[in-house]
Amino acid sequence: MGHVVAAPAAAWRALGGSVTGSVHRRQGRGCDDAFGWHVDDAVVVAVTADGAGSRPGTSALGAFTAVQAVLGAAERHDVLDMERLFHNALAAVDDAADELGVAPDLLATTLTVAVIAGARVVVGQVGDGIAVHGAGETVEAVAVGERPEHVNETVFLTTPGALADHLRTFSTRADTVDALALTTDGLRYQVLDDVPANRPFAPFFQAAWQYARRADATPDAITAFLDELEDQSGDDKTLVLAVRDPSGTAHATTCASGRPQVWVPAG
Numbered sequence: 001m002g003h004v005v006a007a008p009a010a011a012w013r014a015l016g017g018s019v020t021g022s023v024h025r026r027q028g029r030g031c032d033d034a035f036g037w038h039v040d041d042a043v044v045v046a047v048t049a050d051g052a053g054s055r056p057g058t059s060a061l062g063a064f065t066a067v068q069a070v071l072g073a074a075e076r077h078d079v080l081d082m083e084r085l086f087h088n089a090l091a092a093v094d095d096a097a098d099e100l101g102v103a104p105d106l107l108a109t110t111l112t113v114a115v116i117a118g119a120r121v122v123v124g125q126v127g128d129g130i131a132v133h134g135a136g137e138t139v140e141a142v143a144v145g146e147r148p149e150h151v152n153e154t155v156f157l158t159t160p161g162a163l164a165d166h167l168r169t170f171s172t173r174a175d176t177v178d179a180l181a182l183t184t185d186g187l188r189y190q191v192l193d194d195v196p197a198n199r200p201f202a203p204f205f206q207a208a209w210q211y212a213r214r215a216d217a218t219p220d221a222i223t224a225f226l227d228e229l230e231d232q233s234g235d236d237k238t239l240v241l242a243v244r245d246p247s248g249t250a251h252a253t254t255c256a257s258g259r260p261q262v263w264v265p266a267g
Contacts, residue, residue, distance in 0.1 A: 012044045012116060013251040015212055016240030017223030021186055023234030029056055033184050033236040034063035034109075036256030038074035044116040045074035046240045048129055050184040052108035052156055053235070058100065060260035062107030065089075065096040066157060070113055071256055079115045082124035082169045086111065090157050102264060108156035112143065114180045114242065121177045123170040126162050128154040130191060131170070132200050134179040139205050142170040144198035154185070179209040180242040186235030187226075212241040219255065 014037035020030060032051035038044070047070045051059030069092035073079050089111055097104040110127025123131045123143050131143035155166040183191055193201040211217055226237045245251060 011245045011248050011251065012039055012242055013212065013245045014039050014044065014046055014240065014242040014253065014255075015217060015219045015222055016046070016182075016238070016255075017219050017226055018236065018238040018257055019223060019226045021233065021235040021237060024053075024236060030060060030260055031236045032056075032060045032063060032260075033186070033238040034060070034067040034257045034260075035182075035238050035240050036067045036071050036254070037240055037242065038071050038254045039242075040252045042077050042117065043074055043079060044242055045070065045079055046114045046180060046182050046242050047071065048112050048182045048184050048238050048240055050110040050127065050129065050186075050236065050238070055106050055108050057263040057265050058102060058106040059108050061096055061100070061262045062093050062109035062158065064257065064260055065093050065107065066109050066111045067256055068092070070111075071254060075254070077117070079113075080117055080120065080122055082113070082122060083163065083167065085113060086124060086126065086157070086163055086167055090163065093157060100262065100264065104158045106264075108158045110154060110184070111157050112182050114182055116174055116177075116180070116242070119174050121172050121174050121180070125168045126155060126157050126166055128185040128188075130183045130185070130188065132181045132191070132205055133172075133177045134181075134205060134209060135177055137202075137206070139200050139202040141192075141198055141200045142172075143168055144192070178244045179205070179212075181205055181208060182240045184236060184238040186233050186237040187229075187239060189232040190229060208239070208241055209243050212243045213246055215247070
């Protein structure tokens with residue numbers, strides 16, 4: 001069952017941001033990434049999505065739509081069943097493509113979701129996003145997207161058979177986790193210490209989580225940090241953080257990136 005009634009074991013807070021990659025800026029394109037989070041007294045949900053750069057003009061809508069579908073489920077507390085959550089996100093993307101009058105492949109997007117509910121932390125992923133959790137000084141990558149043979153290729157939510165063959169999930173006890181982070185592929189070279197081995201660069205995440213726990217931490221500061229970060233890939237960069245609040249204060253929030261401008265390529 002995906003319906004959640006038990007509250008997380010402690011108060012959590014979330015924040016994040018996203019910036020357009022340098023390559024997209026030079027091409028006069030917007031950001032294809034989307035992100036969001038939902039925190040209330042029952043669930044914590046963080047989500048990132050990365051629209052396919054090879055589908056300019058439309059894939060950003062796929063990323064936005066997938067994120068909105070996940071956040072809608074979060075508000076209904078229906079998020080622990082990752083298979084159902086991802087199927088519903090895919091259905092929403094298919095509907096958006098139908099409304100736009102294009103094939104779903106033009107709305108191709110990755111999707112990574114982390115959920116804290118009751119006594120569990122659950123992560124689901126399709127594509128090349130990155131999910132990391134921490135406890136104390138320990139930092140562990142729990143989902144790092146598989147790297148295909150060719151650069152800039154990955155499995156997308158809309159790829160035939162993606163959910164049957166490429167949906168990766170992870171679950172652990174919530175009392176073993178005090179921080180989570182999701183990033184899109186544009187941060188791979190900054191957040192992984194060993195890219196082939198998918199080993200996270202612990203100082204990056206420890207510093208990010210330390211900042212997120214500050215009372216004055218803001219999403220705008222995360223965005224500014226990402227904008228100044230060395231851009232080795234040229235891709236869009238997105239980071240969402242969730243941490244246990246040391247004050248024990250609840251932070252009920254829902255936040256998401258805005259709806260992108262959409263244009264359908266000629267031909």
